[in-house]
Amino acid sequence: xxFIEISEVGPRDGLQSIEPIMPTxxxxxxxxxxxxxxxREIEVGSFVxxxxxxxxxxxxxxxxxxxxxxxxxxAVLVPNLKGAEAAIAAGAHKITIPISIxxxxxxxxxxRTHVQMIEETRRIAELIAxxxxxxxxxxxxxxxxxxGCTLEGMVPEAVLLGLAEQLMEAGCDxxxxxxxxxxxxxxxxxxxxxxxxxxxGEEACSGVHLHNTRGLGLxxxxxxxxxxxxxxDSSLGGIGGCPFAPGASGNIVTxxxxxxxxxxxxxxxxxxxxxxxxxxLVQAALPDTELYGFTAEAGVPKGFAGGAY
Amino acid sequence: xxFIEISEVGPRDGLQSIEPIMPTxxxxxxxxxxxxxxxREIEVGSFVxxxxxxxxxxxxxxxxxxxxxxxxxxAVLVPNLKGAEAAIAAGAHKITIPISIxxxxxxxxxxRTHVQMIEETRRIAELIAxxxxxxxxxxxxxxxxxxGCTLEGMVPEAVLLGLAEQLMEAGCDxxxxxxxxxxxxxxxxxxxxxxxxxxxGEEACSGVHLHNTRGLGLxxxxxxxxxxxxxxDSSLGGIGGCPFAPGASGNIVTxxxxxxxxxxxxxxxxxxxxxxxxxxLVQAALPDTELYGFTAEAGVPKGFAGGAY
Numbered sequence: 001x002x003f004i005e006i007s008e009v010g011p012r013d014g015l016q017s018i019e020p021i022m023p024t025x026x027x028x029x030x031x032x033x034x035x036x037x038x039x040r041e042i043e044v045g046s047f048v049x050x051x052x053x054x055x056x057x058x059x060x061x062x063x064x065x066x067x068x069x070x071x072x073x074x075a076v077l078v079p080n081l082k083g084a085e086a087a088i089a090a091g092a093h094k095i096t097i098p099i100s101i102x103x104x105x106x107x108x109x110x111x112r113t114h115v116q117m118i119e120e121t122r123r124i125a126e127l128i129a130x131x132x133x134x135x136x137x138x139x140x141x142x143x144x145x146x147x148g149c150t151l152e153g154m155v156p157e158a159v160l161l162g163l164a165e166q167l168m169e170a171g172c173d174x175x176x177x178x179x180x181x182x183x184x185x186x187x188x189x190x191x192x193x194x195x196x197x198x199x200x201g202e203e204a205c206s207g208v209h210l211h212n213t214r215g216l217g218l219x220x221x222x223x224x225x226x227x228x229x230x231x232x233d234s235s236l237g238g239i240g241g242c243p244f245a246p247g248a249s250g251n252i253v254t255x256x257x258x259x260x261x262x263x264x265x266x267x268x269x270x271x272x273x274x275x276x277x278x279x280x281l282v283q284a285a286l287p288d289t290e291l292y293g294f295t296a297e298a299g300v301p302k303g304f305a306g307g308a309y
Numbered sequence: 310x311x312f313i314e315i316s317e318v319g320p321r322d323g324l325q326s327i328e329p330i331m332p333t334x335x336x337x338x339x340x341x342x343x344x345x346x347x348x349r350e351i352e353v354g355s356f357v358x359x360x361x362x363x364x365x366x367x368x369x370x371x372x373x374x375x376x377x378x379x380x381x382x383x384a385v386l387v388p389n390l391k392g393a394e395a396a397i398a399a400g401a402h403k404i405t406i407p408i409s410i411x412x413x414x415x416x417x418x419x420x421r422t423h424v425q426m427i428e429e430t431r432r433i434a435e436l437i438a439x440x441x442x443x444x445x446x447x448x449x450x451x452x453x454x455x456x457g458c459t460l461e462g463m464v465p466e467a468v469l470l471g472l473a474e475q476l477m478e479a480g481c482d483x484x485x486x487x488x489x490x491x492x493x494x495x496x497x498x499x500x501x502x503x504x505x506x507x508x509x510g511e512e513a514c515s516g517v518h519l520h521n522t523r524g525l526g527l528x529x530x531x532x533x534x535x536x537x538x539x540x541x542d543s544s545l546g547g548i549g550g551c552p553f554a555p556g557a558s559g560n561i562v563t564x565x566x567x568x569x570x571x572x573x574x575x576x577x578x579x580x581x582x583x584x585x586x587x588x589x590l591v592q593a594a595l596p597d598t599e600l601y602g603f604t605a606e607a608g609v610p611k612g613f614a615g616g617a618y
Contacts, residue, residue: 148610148611148612148618149611150611151611152611153610153611153612154610154612154618181610182607183610185569185572185573185618186531186569186573187572187573187574187617188572188573188618212603213603213607214565214568214569214603214604214607214609214610215527215562215565215569215602215603215604216527216565216568216569216603218524218525218527218528219527219528219530219531219569221528222495222528222531222532223531253524256523256524256525259523259525260494260495260523260524260525260528263494263496263497264494264495264496264497265496293524294521294522294523294524294525295523295524298491298522298523300523301457301462301463301490301492301523302457302458302459302460302461302462303457303462303463308496309457309463309494309497
């Protein structure tokens with residue numbers, strides 16, 4: 001079976017969704033511990049104004065730190081050109097600009113239309129192209145609310161496909177489907193991956209960002225795997241996304257995802273025991289935040305050694 | 310898309326796993342409310358000695374009551390011939406005898422070897438055959454711990470296949486794979502369904518009983534659906550199975566399963582809104598028991614009307 005890349009988004013999507021601000025030293029320890037457990041890509045933060053998301057105000061420092069960890073791809077989110085400038089100055093390896101398929105959500109979230117977002121994307125791509133070749137970050141367009149929107153409800157597939165094409169044309173290296181609202185179902189995941197790949201090509205759509213809001217996170221991940229997706233986003237302890245209690249975490253729980261992948265025989269490069277231990281560090285730094293995860297509660301099956309059975 | 314039968318096992322697998330004893334009147338109200346919401350099969354109890362499982366001591370009365378609900382298949386579990394006699398006397402439509410693939414678990418659980426369990430199965434099949442034709446319940450052999458055992462760890466596939474064959478030879482109408490321990494992964498679910506069907510035929514293996522102990526319940530259900538399984542067990546509010554807190558319910562949550570199926574376009578015959586309302590009744594009767602369920606917490610997607618999207 002093939003290798004699946006797990007992109008840990010907890011330090012960004014997790015921490016931006018909760019009230020407590022994790023100290024920078026704790027974030028560094030978290031990032032280092034996950035990298036040591038074998039995680040090869042971490043979204044360490046987002047370059048947004050600190051007054052909007054004070055939880056992520058230290059993103060530049062985290063990028064600089066994470067770059068010192070060997071073999072780690074350091075990813076960040078940017079909402080606009082200004083954020084991309086900061087991300088490039090900090091030395092991020094991968095930059096994602098999210099574009100809401102729901103224009104209502106785009107206007108509510110970043111006060112920009114689709115046309116404006118594509119224009120911003122083009123400017124960022126030009127900025128990246130102007131960098132020395134060995135310093136150009138990978139540039140992804142994030143197709144957010146791709147599976148539906150809490151404001152608009154279902155979003156037209158034609159809009160999704162049109163934006164996927166425009167993002168690539170504007171200069172993205174790839175696009176990723178994002179279930180921002182936790183609306184996705186497995187049949188839809190398969191259908192939309194196929195549809196987007198039909199427009200941008202298989203190579204340019206290799207990752208998905210799924211949530212677990214309605215409990216379908218791992219079923220949707222399975223559907224994505226069956227379509228040949230090779231990068232999956234998740235969050236340690238399921239922190240973030242749209243929090244509902246109890247058990248209704250927003251993000252897919254990294255530990256549960258790793259257990260599923262390993263038990264099915266996928267290679268992850270991750271030491272699950274070490275990954276599970278990272279929870280203690282995060283919980284200590286966020287004493288009032290509930291960490292989710294079934295595998296952490298139940299333990300791995302008797303005799304499980306990280307391989308298929 | 311095809312019709313998927315959801316077999317509600319909460320009144321049996323749920324209630325046997327928790328300490329509080331639900332009053333018979335509340336159980337009847339629960340069963341009636343689920344039937345009214347469109348659930349067509351309910352496992353209402355188990356014919357075991359009341360001193361072992363006082364929670365299920367009223368099973369005969371529940372069978373008699375549930376039989377009065379039009380269109381409902383009334384299922385029960387029996388551990389032995391004595392239980393089967395009681396089930397037939399009560400008028401159950403469907404009888405399941407569970408056999409642990411792990412003989413260690415079988416000895417610990419019912420103090421019987423595999424040979425003894427097959428012998429018991431044969432006696433039950435003979436008893437059923439001796440009933441008037443229109444009063445013979447359907448007889449299922451439940452292949453429990455099929456995906457691994459908390460005592461033995463992994464169980465040999467050859468033992469599983471051998472027992473599946475022997476159960477059919479002893480007179481079962483069908484066999485069902487049961488993930489008693491929550492060990493199953495989607496690749497294993499597919500592999501074992503194919504293997505068991507290779508031995509007993511497709512028709513004789515149409516249902517699976519999955520748990521959600523490690524969060525893979527719906528992913529495993531998806532895998533089973535993709536293999537053509539048409540009956541899935543689940544429990545309202547995820548009650549039962551092996552309880553771990555928080556969020557780590559044992560059984561698959563019926564409401565989440567129904568949402569997944571409907572959103573994918575499967576027919577279920579179930580009114581999800583009415584099903585979600587049944588939670589209130591159950592919660593009122595079990596005030597100290599935590600009900601799980603992501604869909605209940607998050608609500609259905611905006612614009613969702615029970616069909617595919």
